[in-house]
Amino acid sequence: MINKIKKINKRVKPYQVLSTISRTRWVLPTLLVEIGCYFQNRFNKLGQIFCLVTLLLLGSLWFSHPAFANVYTEEQIQAGNELTQKAFALTEQGKFAQAESYWTKLIEEFPENPAMWSNRGNAKVSQNQLESAIEDFNQAIILAPTATDPYLNRGTAWEGLGEWEKAIADYHQVLELDPNDAMGYNNLGNAHAGQRKWQEAIDYYQKATELAPNFAFARANYALALYEIGEIDKSLQILRNLVRKYPQFADVRAALTAVLWSRGKQGEAESNWVAALGLDPRYRNLTWLEVNRRWPPQMITALEKFLKLQ
Incomplete structure (x- = not known):
């Protein structure tokens, strides 16, 4: 399933801007970052421009907070802004270890800023350093216990x-702080899917899409889970609508291939498969789909049948 971490204090997570987003200025509204950065290479130049502008804007927000003016000199704040922009640029390029080193420098200079800790945690998650990342998220939560992003990121x-109950507890904390947090509901769906509790997952995905109708990842997760419980026609309709709106959404193209093939629509399935592989060739790897993408079992089986008979 597609998991959303608030990366870079990335509430990123990848798509349209949510209609309602509330964040503190200490911890970035990460969805905006994720939206731009996810699509920058998948869709068009507009996503790349949006990503860069958002990163620069959010970086300046950290140091424009009045609390900084009372503690740090103008030179220190300017230097912090420059380091932040470098960290964002490296993250955008996928150079997570280098980005982590900049977040470490920022933590040394601004140890009371929770965003620095949370963002370093995100850099560690991207390197699969999960236990160490959790330690950073813990510190961010100590410094900003009412900010939602560190809880959501720690849940991821x-x-x-594989600590599903701990993840679920963090996502419920996100929703306690912000009941309209669509990503919190999406990630709750993912955690329940990890436990193979498909109906619960569906309910959470549906709630996420109700709160944020243009949240494409939640809608895609919803379609995958529906297929798992046998609601194939509804899943097919959602996937087709997503491909129509986001033609370069590789995950949806691959899933649509599997569903179409199971429905005997060979030509349409093969057309979508060519498009999916052109976007991301990893979809040939069923183990990757199971372990990394965490597709539901029935969807993997459907794609496996397509690959064997293709």
Whole structure:
């Protein structure tokens, strides 16, 4: 399933901007970052421009907070802004270890800023250093106990460790702080899917899409889970609508291939498969789909049948 971490204090997570987003200025509204950065190479130049502008804007927000003016000199704040922009640029390029080193420098200079800790945690998650990332998220939560992003990001790390109940607890904390947090509901769906509790997962995905109708990842997760419980026609309709709106969404193209093939629509299935592989050739790897993408079993089986008979 597609998991959303608030990366870079990335509430990123990848798509349209949510209609309602509330964040503190200490911890970045990560969805905006994820939206731009996810699509920058998948869709068009607009996503790349959006990503860069958002990163620069959010970086300046950290140091424009009045609390900084009372504690740090203008030179220190300017230097912090420059380091932040470098860390964002490296993250955008996928150079997570280098980005982590900049977040470490920022933590040394601004140890009371929770965003620095949370963002370093995200850099560690991207390197699969999950236990260490959780330690950073813990510190961010100590410094900003009412900010949602560190809880959501820590939940993602718990998921990576297979600690479903701990992840669920963090996502419920997100929703206690912000009941309209669509990513919190999406990730709750993912955690329940990890436990093979498909109906519960569906309910959470549906809630996420109700709160944020343009949240494409939640809608894609919803379609995958529906297929798992046998609601194939509804799943097919959602996947087709997503491909129409986001033609370069590789995950949806691959899933649509599997569903179409199971429905005997060979030509349409093969057309979508060519498009999916052109976007991301890893979809040939069923183990990757199971372990990394965490597709539901029935969807993997459907794609496996397509690959064997293709």
